[in-house]
Each structure stands twice: as structure tokens, then as C-alpha cells.
Amino acid sequence: MSKPSKSVQLYNILKNQIITGKRLAGSKFPPEIELCEEFGISRQTVRQAIVRLKEEKLVETIKGSGTYVLERKNENPVSAMTIGVVATYVDDYIFPRLIGGIDDALTQRGYRMQLSITHNNVSMEKQQLLSLMNQRPAGILIEPAKSALIWSNREIFESIQNLKIPCVMMNGKIPGLSVPMVSINDKESGRKAAQYLLACGHRRIGACMKEDDWAGQMRYLGYREVLNEYGADNVDGNTVWYHTEDIESMFGKAADPYILKQFEGCTAIVCFNDLIAMKLYQLFERNGISIPEDISIIGHDDFQLGELVKPKLTTIHHPIEAVGRKAAECLLQIVQGDEKPEDCLLNGEVIVRDSVKYQKEDTDS
Structure with a gap:
């Protein structure tokens, strides 16, 4: 495919500036000579681009004054x-x-x-x-x-x-x-999850959180605040972080040793959401670890399937x-x-x- 001409490239740049609001309605375009110097092109090229913008009623040229951005009318x-x-x-x-x-x-x-x-x-x-x-x-x-x-x-x-x-x-x-x-209020949700586990007697509480999600960061912050306030046993090594793209690889069978190592010594885990909690259900079942006898789990979001799994999932309901x-x-x-x-x-x-x-x-x- 051939490369667009310089006038078409300039037209696309200027049109994008108008559409995105970088050049507001009523604002004046720089003189032709300035556009020539900025983009390293000839006056003829600038004029060709301006003509196309005029045809689309994006700008108008007032003789003796200059070229101005027009107010865009809603076509729909x-x-x-x-x-x-x-x-x-x-x-x-x-x-x-x-x-x-x-x-x-x-x-x-x-x-x-x-x-x-x-x-x-x-x-x-x-x-x-x-x-x-x-x-x-x-x-x-x-x-x-x-x-x-x-x-x-x-x-x-x-x-x-x-x-x-x-x-x-x-x-x-x-x-x-x-x-x-x-x-x-994700921070408060993280706090409530940690507080509930502490109230149930757990002191070494791990977390499995989504790192590229605002909610994951906030839920983790609330969880850590509560553990710090209580003085519960916790180290950063008891947290498993994952990104959107990592879900299948992170919770596949090959990653079991890593996750089990991260949660070593924990009696409970706070999960980012109920889907991740169910991933851990599968992981622990593969490795002969019983819920809640060997380890307790609390999720977030109150997914309907949480009532169908065994044992039924304790979670934080969100409106x-x-x-x-x-x-x-x-x-x-x-x-x-x-x-x-x-x-x-x-x-x-x-x-x-x-x-x-x-x-x-x-x-x-």
C-alpha cells in the first residue's frame, strides 16, 4: 500500500486535532508559513490540506484575517x-x-x-x-x-x-x-474480608489480587491496613499478584508449586474476586488440600456460582x-x-x- 501524500497526512493530523478538541471551535490556525516550518512541507501542501478541511466544514478562511475552526454541528x-x-x-x-x-x-x-x-x-x-x-x-x-x-x-x-x-x-x-x-468501596471491602477472617481466629492470612485493576489495588490496601492494625502475621511473600493476561497461565497446573509456596503457612486467603477463589478451589483440590478444613477462602463480588460450589463460597456482596x-x-x-x-x-x-x-x-x- 502506497504512503499517503504529505497533504493527506497533514489533513489527517489537523482533523484529529479538531475532533479531539486540541484545536477548539473559534480558534485561529497558525499562518501558513508556521505550518510549513512545523511540518517541513511547502505552502502548496498546506493549502491542499486546508481545502479538504473546508470541504468537510471543519474550518473557514476569512479573507485578510486567517483560518478558523468552525463549531461542529451534530449531524445525528x-x-x-x-x-x-x-x-x-x-x-x-x-x-x-x-x-x-x-x-x-x-x-x-x-x-x-x-x-x-x-x-x-x-x-x-x-x-x-x-x-x-x-x-x-x-x-x-x-x-x-x-x-x-x-x-x-x-x-x-x-x-x-x-x-x-x-x-x-x-x-x-x-x-x-x-x-x-x-x-x-473496594478498600473497605478488603478491610471487611480481613476483619471477618481475623474474627474467625485466622492470623496468617494471604491474598490473591489483580495488579492491573484499581479494585485489586484498593482491596489489597484495605486488607493490609487491617492486618497491620491488628499486628497479624503477614509478609509480602504471602501475596499472589496477577495481570489480566496471566489468568490461564497463573492458575494452570504448572503454576501450582509457586502458588502453594506463596501461601505456605497461611490458614486463610482473601481473593480478588469469586472467579479467582474458584481457581484456587481447583488448585487445592488437585493438591489434596481441603477447604475449609486445611485452608479458608473468602472472595469478592458474590457471583451466583459461589452458592453452587462445595463448600459454598463466603464472599463480599457488592451492589x-x-x-x-x-x-x-x-x-x-x-x-x-x-x-x-x-x-x-x-x-x-x-x-x-x-x-x-x-x-x-x-x-x-
């Missing part, structure tokens, strides 16, 4: 009542509850949802956000990809703000950006549907011109089942 009137929703997974067990809450709140107000899925991939997230920016929906709800890692798409979120498209985040936040967040509903309500509050809402954290609760054993404390004989 339906989008005035459309909310873009960007979620990480469509097959995750949390997804139906989250989307159900969003849909309920939007439908009650006469809005419709346009759904995009990123599969927790930052490159795909960028594509989805750029597409939404071009469509100009009434607002955007986003569950950020890789929410605990460096924000690769920070510039995109800044562009969304420049375009004045209302935005609310779910279960993740970008430091330094004034974008409201609605989330599970996922309420997160979706509240996030949509906060976004519509901004869309309608009301005061921007504060961050909102929703608390979970311990659901006691059969996977945690009461551990008698050692006594002197």
Missing part, C-alpha cells in the same frame, strides 16, 4: 439523547448487573445507551473513545481499562473535557482530572447494579447542567457461607 440528532457506555468486558459475570443498572436509570429519563467493549485493552479503549468523541453523545460513562496502571489514554480524557462532553467513571479514576467516579444506576444518574445530572457530583463509593457486605473455618487460637498446654 439522536445523539442528543444517547449516552456512550464503555465497559471492559461483555462476558464478565459483573457486566449484566452493571449494564442493567445503567439502562434502568437512562430509560427512565428517556435516554438510550450506545455500548462499546474494550476487553480491558487500552488500545481498544482509545479507539472506542475517539469514535464516541466524533459522534458527540450527550455524555460518556466509562469503566477504564487497566485501571491501576499508567493512564495511557489520559490525553484522550483531557480531550473529552476540552470538548465539554460530560463524563463519569466507574470503578477507576485518573488522578488530576476532575471527572467524577462511582465505584464499589454492582447500584453502581451502574448511580453512575448514570450522576452523568445525567451533569448533562442537565446541575452541579457536578462528588465521587460516590458504595459499600459491600460479608455473605457468610461455608468456605471459612473458625480457627481456634493456640493455647499453652
Whole structure:
């Protein structure tokens, strides 16, 4: 495939700057000579690019004054009542509850949802956000990809703000950006899990957490705070960290020796979520370790299958549907011109089942 001409390359660069809000409506383009020097091209090339922008009604040239960015008119009137929703997974067990809450709140107000899925991939997230920016929906709800890692798409979120498209985040936040967040109170959930295990007599408590997820970091922080406050036995070696891409390899049979070594001496484990708890169920069964007789497990999220496994999984129930509903309500509050809402954290609760054993404390004989 042949390389685009220099005028087409410049046209694409300038168009992207307009769409992403780097060049705002009403702003003046630099003189031709400055664009020539910046991009190392001729005046004729600059003029050809400007002509294409004019044809798309992105800019106008005023004789004797210069070239200006035009206010972009919404070509799709339906989008005035459309909310873009960007979620990480469509097959995750949390997804139906989250989307159900969003849909309920939007439908009650006469809005419709346009759904995009990123599969927790930052490159795909960028594509989805750029597409939404071009469509100009009434607002955007986003569950950020890789929410605990460096924000690769920070510039995109800044562009969304420049375009004045209302935005609310779910279960993740970008430091330094004034974008409201609605989330599970994951730090408090981690605390509750650790407190429950301590109340059951456990003192050496391990953790299995997702490192590239905001919730994983917060749940770990809450868990460690409680252990530190109590003075319970714990070292960093009793924590297993994993990333999104590692799940199959990390919890396959070949990794059993590593995980068993990490949890050596532990009587209980706090898991990032119920799916990971079930991975550990399989691992311990393969290695002749009984739950809860030999080791206790507590999960997060209250997945329905937790009631079907044996023993039934003790977990932290999270109001996922309420997160979706509240996030949509906060976004519509901004869309309608009301005061921007504060961050909102929703608390979970311990659901006691059969996977945690009461551990008698050692006594002197």
C-alpha cells in the first residue's frame, strides 16, 4: 500500500486535532508559513490540506484575517439523547448487573445507551473513545481499562473535557482530572474480608489480587491496613499478584508449586474476586488440600456460582447494579447542567457461607 501524500497526512493530523478538541471551535490556525516550518512541507501542501478541511466544514478562511475552526454541528440528532457506555468486558459475570443498572436509570429519563467493549485493552479503549468523541453523545460513562496502571489514554480524557462532553467513571479514576467516579468501596471491602477472617481466629492470612485493576489495588490496601492494625502475621511473600493476561497461565497446573509456596503457612486467603477463589478451589483440590478444613477462602463480588460450589463460597456482596444506576444518574445530572457530583463509593457486605473455618487460637498446654 502506497504512503499517503504529505497533504493527506497533514489533513489527517489537523482533523484529529479538531475532533479531539486540541484545536477548539473559534480558534485561529497558525499562518501558513508556521505550518510549513512545523511540518517541513511547502505552502502548496498546506493549502491542499486546508481545502479538504473546508470541504468537510471543519474550518473557514476569512479573507485578510486567517483560518478558523468552525463549531461542529451534530449531524445525528439522536445523539442528543444517547449516552456512550464503555465497559471492559461483555462476558464478565459483573457486566449484566452493571449494564442493567445503567439502562434502568437512562430509560427512565428517556435516554438510550450506545455500548462499546474494550476487553480491558487500552488500545481498544482509545479507539472506542475517539469514535464516541466524533459522534458527540450527550455524555460518556466509562469503566477504564487497566485501571491501576499508567493512564495511557489520559490525553484522550483531557480531550473529552476540552470538548465539554460530560463524563463519569466507574470503578477507576485518573488522578488530576476532575471527572467524577462511582465505584464499589473496594478498600473497605478488603478491610471487611480481613476483619471477618481475623474474627474467625485466622492470623496468617494471604491474598490473591489483580495488579492491573484499581479494585485489586484498593482491596489489597484495605486488607493490609487491617492486618497491620491488628499486628497479624503477614509478609509480602504471602501475596499472589496477577495481570489480566496471566489468568490461564497463573492458575494452570504448572503454576501450582509457586502458588502453594506463596501461601505456605497461611490458614486463610482473601481473593480478588469469586472467579479467582474458584481457581484456587481447583488448585487445592488437585493438591489434596481441603477447604475449609486445611485452608479458608473468602472472595469478592458474590457471583451466583459461589452458592453452587462445595463448600459454598463466603464472599463480599457488592451492589454492582447500584453502581451502574448511580453512575448514570450522576452523568445525567451533569448533562442537565446541575452541579457536578462528588465521587460516590458504595459499600459491600460479608455473605457468610461455608468456605471459612473458625480457627481456634493456640493455647499453652
